[in-house]
Amino acid sequence: MVKTQAARRTLSVRTPWVRGAIGGLLVLSSTVGVMIALSGTRDTQSVLVSNSALAPGTALRDADVSVLDLPRNPVFDGYAGPQELDRSLFLGSPVGPGGMIPKSSVSATPLSDSSVVSITLSIGRPEWLQPGATATFWVQPPSAENSFGEPFVLAPTVLVLAVSTDEGFAADATTSQVDLLVSRRALPGVLHAIANNFHVSLTPSDATAP
Known part of the structure; x- marks a missing residue:
């Protein structure tokens, strides 16, 4: 009988401690979970x-x-x-x-140091050719009738301001009119190329030769 009472007394002392420990572990795990969630949102x-x-x-x-x-x-x-x-x-x-x-x-080039040039491209309107895009201006000088020389970069970076295409039944969907912002340093060469019927092409600034 004495042994039974002692066992009961021992159990009654340990039970609150066990419950408290479990509760503490639950609180700790919840806190850790919140910290992990918060750290994820910091990315x-x-x-x-x-x-x-x-x-x-x-x-x-x-x-x-x-x-x-x-x-x-x-x-x-x-x-x-x-x-x-x-x-x-x-x-x-x-x-x-x-x-x-x-x-x-x-x-990095202010508009005051640039001029707007309009060109006609026979490439339609690729997805990247949008206002605000930067492009590299390539030219190929005429070498003979209906042929051109090797392409080279005339302006490493130009800014596309506007792109338009003809509309209507007889419109040519392969031709786009493109307004470009060209630096004053590159402007003489660009105008010379256009005036002398160089073949002109544009590629995204990070692209290779056409």
């Missing part, structure tokens, strides 16, 4: 958004933009981040209020 990337409508030629300044933290996603890799403010950059295309700023729409 973000920062992009610039405009505070107001920004016109082409605007110099990017801290006062013109805000920094927005977004969950890391390859979709946002094409947009300018805070690091772009460390350089002197200018917008080549308009950005609406609250709009993210594409990297392709910023350039």
Whole structure:
């Protein structure tokens, strides 16, 4: 009888301790879970958004933009981040209020040092050829009747301002009219090539020869 009471006393002392330990483990595991979840949400990337409508030629300044933290996603890799403010950059295309700023729409060349040139391309309208895209300007000088020499780069970087195609029943879908922003340094060569019927082509800035 004494042994039974002692056993009962021992059990009554241990039971609250066991329950407390289990409760503590549950709280600890819950806290760890929250910390893991929070650490996962910290994997973000920062992009610039405009505070107001920004016109082409605007110099990017801290006062013109805000920094927005977004969950890391390859979709946002094409947009300018805070690091772009460390350089002197200018917008080549308009950005609406609250709009993210594409990297392709910023350039180190101000509009005052550039001129607009229109060219006709017989390549239709590839997906990459959009306003705000940067391109490399290639030319091939005529070498004989209906033939051209080796292509070479005349302007490493030009900015696409506008792309248009003819419309209507008799429209040529393979031809696009493209307005380009060309630096003043490259402008004489570009105008010379157009005036002398060089074959002109554009490729994305990171592409190889056409």
